[in-house]
Amino acid sequence: MELRHTHRLFIDAALAHNLTLQPDVGQTHYLQNVLRLKTGDVVRLFNGRDGEWKASVAAVAKRSITLALHKQTRPQQATPDLWLCCAPIKKAHFDTMIEKATELGVTVIQPVLTARTQIREVNTDRCRAIAIEAAEQSDRLTIPDIRKPVTLDDMSTHWPAERQLVVCAEWGDADPIGNVFAGSREEAQKPTAILTGPEGGFAAEELETVRRLATARFVRLGPRILRADTAAIAALSCWQAMCGDWKD
């Protein structure tokens, strides 16, 4: 099998030459009972720090599997500094948002609780599992950092001064997203966060709060009303295409 068609596995352990390692119980189950790997089968491993490694199954026992690392197949690489700050939405659409945001290369997913956010609980372990699977399938070398939910007020109060905040909301001086991202290349390439609201949108006073942040930019995503997950995917795609690592 060609290396690029072998399974990729995120693993939370150091990766280096001549190491052998034993995945945890959950991954061992997955490797043995879902992928049905046998001695000699090849997988690729990454941990977010040490690049991607070719490994093979050295031994299979009843409840353990031993992987032997052979060589690094890709060095660790820096990726564009792009966050998604998103109000949680209904489950299936939130799952889609996490999956797609991971494929689209976000480094941080920050759930944000807003006035109209109906879903107040976020299962970050579940989100992390979705993100890990999407990272494994998309050839990423990292997984996004899934943060604990914060309120929009707290997020605004502690907003990092150097990070551009692109707010997906038609309000006040919202500009077409393509104009904003095609503008000053220098500004566009600053560390960036995309902010999307809940199903019911942001409250006007919330937008006023966000507006006070020096780095906030309001963007419009056309004349149709987009669902929150569509808006997030669209904005992230436009950013990667115009400012991120989809360019030459």
Next chain:
Amino acid sequence: MELRHTHRLFIDAALAHNLTLQPDVGQTHYLQNVLRLKTGDVVRLFNGRDGEWKASVAAVAKRSITLALHKQTRPQQATPDLWLCCAPIKKAHFDTMIEKATELGVTVIQPVLTARTQIREVNTDRCRAIAIEAAEQSDRLTIPDIRKPVTLDDMSTHWPAERQLVVCAEWGDADPIGNVFAGSREEAQKPTAILTGPEGGFAAEELETVRRLATARFVRLGPRILRADTAAIAALSCWQAMCGDWKD
């Protein structure tokens, strides 16, 4: 209730001043038993031809409902001429693709059967229902035309000469999508179709076939591997932002 918060309903009948009309059985059920509309309640109607109309419930009987049209709230408008030609993929992700493509304003969805397409049957009625719901919620004045599946060969043979075909596949001279759409504005604004493949990608000989079309352009969507539905949503978003009706 503000007009923009009233329900929108796609209806396959002429809309004009002082008309009354009775929706079909399915819509009547939906209006009576799901939305629980009562006499006097306001809805907005569109049919893809006559703009959007404010209507109200004039009468409710056991199995029929009568809507009275009051005034046109928006005139019919032309929308950018954008098709999505897509290999069918597994159900949940194909549903996502239809929903998002509709929100993103495509005028035609053309399922395309390729060598590696595992899903060979497309329930176009089901796709149309998903598209209608997405159109109702996204404030569109049209619904996309969901076509019957064709093979990639047939599609290529009968490709309309004036329509640009943007192929989402890393192959040969694929350019970053942002570069292609930011290029000649005149070329970018031609009637366009985005083509996405099945889970396993296109076969090399298929790409060679498509490559022979004079208007075909191959585009890259960054260094990560995107699912087919993500690729479609991303490419459509970039096109609308850079060439379509998301611009000023």
